[in-house]
Each structure stands twice: as C-alpha cells, then as structure tokens.
Amino acid sequence: MSQPPTPRPTAPTLQEVARAAGVSRSTVSRVVTGSPRVSAEARRAVEEAVARLGYVPNRAARSLATRRTGTIALVVREPESRVFDEPFFAGIVRAVSSAVARTELQLVLLLAAADPQLDPDGSRERDRIERYLTGGHADGALLLSLHGDDPLPQRLHAHGVPVVLGGRPIDDQLPVSWVDVDNLGGAELATTHLLAGGRRHVGALAGPPDMVAARDRLTGFRRARAAAGLPEAPTLEAVGDFTREGGARAMRTLLAREPDLDGVVAASDLAAVGALQALAAVGRRVPEDVAVVGFDDSLVAASAQPPLTTVRQPIDQMGGRLVELLCARLAGESAPRHVVLPTELVVRHST
C-alpha cells in the first residue's frame, strides 16, 4: 500500500496537555473520556489546557487502545453506478444518518462500486470494502442493496464484524439480522387497488430477479390476483429493473403481448415513470386507458404527470431500526433478529 509522503503538522498530544495542565496523562485521559473520578480543580485545569492547545484526541491511537472505533459503516452495495438515482437509497441514507446522529457514533458511508468498466467482476471493490471493514475501521456495518449471492455478509460475519442487513437476504440461512419493509404486502395492496377499481387486465413490471425486494413485490402481485380469483398469467409479467429505462422496456414488452392491458404495477416509481413514457409514446392515456401504480412514494411519483399512486415504505423507521439493531449488537444487548415494517398505499388518482 503506497502512501503519499507529506505528514501532517504535528497536533498536540495528550502528553502535552498533561504537561500544560500540570497533571498526568491519565488524568487528562479521564477528563477527555468523561470519567467522573476527577477533582473539579484538575478538570478545570485540563479543560483550559485542552482549549488553549486546541487538543483533539487521535482516533487511531484511541482505537488501537480500546479496540473500538466509535464508527459504523453504511455500505451501499450497488454495482451499477446508479446508486443515488434510486430515491430509495437517498432516503435510507438520510434516515440512517439521522438515526446515527442521535448516538455517540460516527457514520461513514461506503459506496461499493464505482466504475464497472474498471472492475467487471466487482472483486477489487469487494476486497476494498471487506478490507476496510475487517481492518477494524468500523465497529459494525449496515449493508444495503445486496444482490444475488454476495459473499460480503458471510465474510464479515466470519471475521466477527457485526452486521445488519437492510433488506432480507436471498439466502435466509445467513446468520445475520436484517430489517426489511413489507414489499410483498405493498405490492399486494397496489394490485388489489387496481383490481378493486375495476381493472381487468393488470400486469406487473417486475424488478431484477436477483433482488429479493423485486421478487417479493412480484409475489405480492401474484397473490393479489389469486385472492381476486384470477388465474396465473405469466404473460402479464415483464421483467425490467428499478430504473426508468427498465420500466419503459418492460412496459413495451407488456403492451406488445397484452393489447387489452388496463393497469400495471411497477417495481419502483422510476420504473413507473418509464412506463408513463412508453404509454405516451403509443398514445395510451393514463389513467383512462391504463392505470399505473409506482413503488417508493418518491418525489418523481408525486411530480409525475399524472401524479402516481404509489406504495410508501417507512424509510425513516427502517433507518432507525437498522441503527438500533446494530447498536444493540455492539452493546451486547439482545435484539430481534429480523424486523419487517409495514408499507402503505398512497392513492393519488382514483383508478
């Protein structure tokens, strides 16, 4: 690991503060860490010296001594460079950040992949994240947007790094805890809403099959149909992804296959917007001819033309629970292994 040369101008150390305050290092340490076993007098002297010298504890040294870093990592494991195009990530990052701010911990956000060009199989990036975490730079990690059979949670667990997953893993044998939203229930709600509105030929724009959330939403769609007494209909399901392009593509597929289509449940709001565009391109009106329901309750759903009915995920809650679970693990307290949070339908137009 080649390191650039220039060192930092030396910052004041505990030692120097001790000398300035006329006490020992231990006393300074006690004051700085907030121990009560210090005389008021000593404390005052130390505090004065700290302020005067502009002392800030060196984290590396503290971390080396305590074997803790006071830091947790939020890892967004998104190999396509689309991380923040997804409104969902934006929300969860904010929610987690906000929850962490209420603790003594510091949050670092690790983006898993940057340029797939450079690193087609993701292995180098995988190693980076893994090395960073196993190298002891964080006390624990929140893992988001796991795809397929990503070995990261397994490996971190093997290394003893506490981990909580945002979203249920594909392999439900994994010995890690997770928090998820009720994707299945949400999609069921959305589909039922369309069916109850009198739509006869409701299809699904499915997300990437290697992601659990996408699969759960598709399952919800199927259940709602079944519950309404409708037969299985694979031709009403088109695979896309969570992006606008993916949604548009799936929409075109569906339109070609099912001329009678009068409603679709999309994998995400972005996909729903893509569907809107695909429909406009062939002159189908929304919602008169075809109703479209999104998933995420993001800004794009609210500002779409027409505004989209969509499924709201309790993102703030999710962020809170993720942090809560990880903190409990770090503190050695018991906590639920799995948490599923309810979703709800946000109705924006009457179809």
Next chain:
Amino acid sequence: MSQPPTPRPTAPTLQEVARAAGVSRSTVSRVVTGSPRVSAEARRAVEEAVARLGYVPNRAARSLATRRTGTIALVVREPESRVFDEPFFAGIVRAVSSAVARTELQLVLLLAAADPQLDPDGSRERDRIERYLTGGHADGALLLSLHGDDPLPQRLHAHGVPVVLGGRPIDDQLPVSWVDVDNLGGAELATTHLLAGGRRHVGALAGPPDMVAARDRLTGFRRARAAAGLPEAPTLEAVGDFTREGGARAMRTLLAREPDLDGVVAASDLAAVGALQALAAVGRRVPEDVAVVGFDDSLVAASAQPPLTTVRQPIDQMGGRLVELLCARLAGESAPRHVVLPTELVVRHST
C-alpha cells in the same frame, strides 16, 4: 465518549503471521507493505501464512505508526435534510467515488447534518465533522455545498488538514483550493438562448443568496440581459431555492409581478419542475406561453413534461479534478489552486 463493551473476536496480528511463517515481524511488514527488500523465499512463506490465517492489517495501528490513514473524506455540508434530493449531489458523490476508486485511497462520505430539530444551530454536527477530521481519521477532505460563512474550511486548514472545496467559497480570501463549474457562463447561455428565441420578458428563479452557485447563476442571467441591451429589472428576479417548492414559490411571485412574462431561467432542474407546476396551476402553457430552462441536466429535466432545456455541468470531470487536487496536495505535488470547468446548454425544446 461512552463506548459499548463487547470486544471483537481477536483477529490474527502481524506477530502471529511472523511466527507462522518463521520470520520476524519486520519481514512480514515488508511483505505486506510491498517492500522489494525481501527474499523470494521469505515472501512466499509470509504470503502463505497471511492467506492461511486470513490476516488483514489493523488500520488503526498502521495509521498510528505512519500518521496516515489512506482515507479521504467527502463532506456534504447540507444542513437541510435534503441532501440527496438534489440530483447534483448524487452525481458528484458518484463521480468522486469513481475517481477515488482509481487510487489506493478509501473514500468515506460524511453527511454534515441530519436532524436540524435536534441541533438547531448546527454546532453539534459541525463539531462532529470537525472532530472526526482533526482527530486524524482521514488524510484530507473534500467539502461540498458550503453555505454562507461556514468556518469549517478555515478551521480544518488551521489544523493542517488538506482540504479542497467543491464550489467556490463566498470568501475568496480563504487559503484553500477549489473546483467549480462555470455557473455564471451556464446561466448566461441559458438566458441568451431564451432571448435569442424571441422571448421578451425573461425572468430568473434565483437560488438561496447565501450560496455562491446561486449568486453566480443570477449574475449570469443579468449579464445576458445586459449583453442583449436590456435594462436591469429587479422585478424579473424572484428568490427561491434549489428545491421544487422553492421554484414553484418563486414562479408564483414572478407571475404575480409580471403578467407578460414569457420565459424563466431556473436555479436548478428541481426548481424548474416546480415552475412547471406553478404555471400549469394557472393555465399557462409551456413552452408556448412561458419557456422554462433548468440547470443540472438531471433526470427530472429529461423526464419533465415537456422535457426541459437545461445547463449541463461536467460533474464527472468535477469529481475527478477534486480528487486529483487533493491527491496532489497529499503527495506534496504542486497543483492549480482553482479550477473552473465549462458548462454547456442542452436544448430540449425549440424556445
């Protein structure tokens, strides 16, 4: 700083690898850091032991010894919890992340503010970021979205933390380097485009006055008008912000003041979309009655109804230059102090 109790299961140390390989710690260290002064034989033995034991260097220890962390921070200094609603941030985070991936460094993303409720004056959060950075957890920092007279760059500089700013600071005396896009030129281009298209009453939806980018864009608007021989017209400028709501609000203000308005240059794409909604609400057609130009070339501009002409910022370049400048500083190499990158107009409809 109260730390939770549970320690990590102990990971293998250099010491243990040395014993397993039958060499000294120094030799292991040399192999691990890639020093050439090691016999092939010793190297092989060490590599084997490293692999077998699953050894990963402890960063805190290494950092303590080298006084470097191998990490740089990207600080998004956004006090409103709206960080990732802004497509610009999403883009820049991605671009920086991608540029850092090409180096040996690791990127950590620090979100400056989470819950303004908790911390009305931002001081606690400010201290966090500052403590983290001055505590030696990163070798340098990229600072984004500075507002007003944020003392952070000054303070970090005083502490000897290398800093590069994304966006020109208000105080141009600040002894730090920065990378910015040509906001002024972009806004000028956009305004001129409208004027050249025959629009007579072109207004501006300005951004927050405490942000340089917003001010520069407003200046660009004024210059374009002046260049077209038009007089100053304060009533054609309404202050909003970069959000959709801000844009809608400013649009309504302008409409109330200037019934003849036939074009607006918005502070951002989001603001432009807000303007679209405000216009639709009063039955004005876009672009027939009023033309709207955005700023950012984000997804929302492309998918708006109608698709919006907008100003493209070279975000990938900006990310690359930011990282480049910081790396140069870290390596003690010389580099330009300030960089301004060109913007361009993306024309989406003929007005």
Next chain:
DNA sequence: TTGAAAGCGCTAACAC
C-alpha cells in the same frame, strides 16, 4: 536481506 528495538498516542488496570 533480516531482526531487534523504539516508538506512534491513547486507555486501563493497578497501586498509591
């Protein structure tokens, strides 16, 4: 080429 030894700055027993 290799090893021994001295820290890097801090915390945490343990005595006083």
Next chain:
DNA sequence: GTGTTAGCGCTTTCAA
C-alpha cells in the same frame, strides 16, 4: 483522586 506502567498492532530506523 491521581500517577505509574503496560500494552494496543504496526512501521521504521539501525545494526548485523
């Protein structure tokens, strides 16, 4: 209450 004393795991002279 306060100071003394060991380390935490690694890098890096300095000798050999």
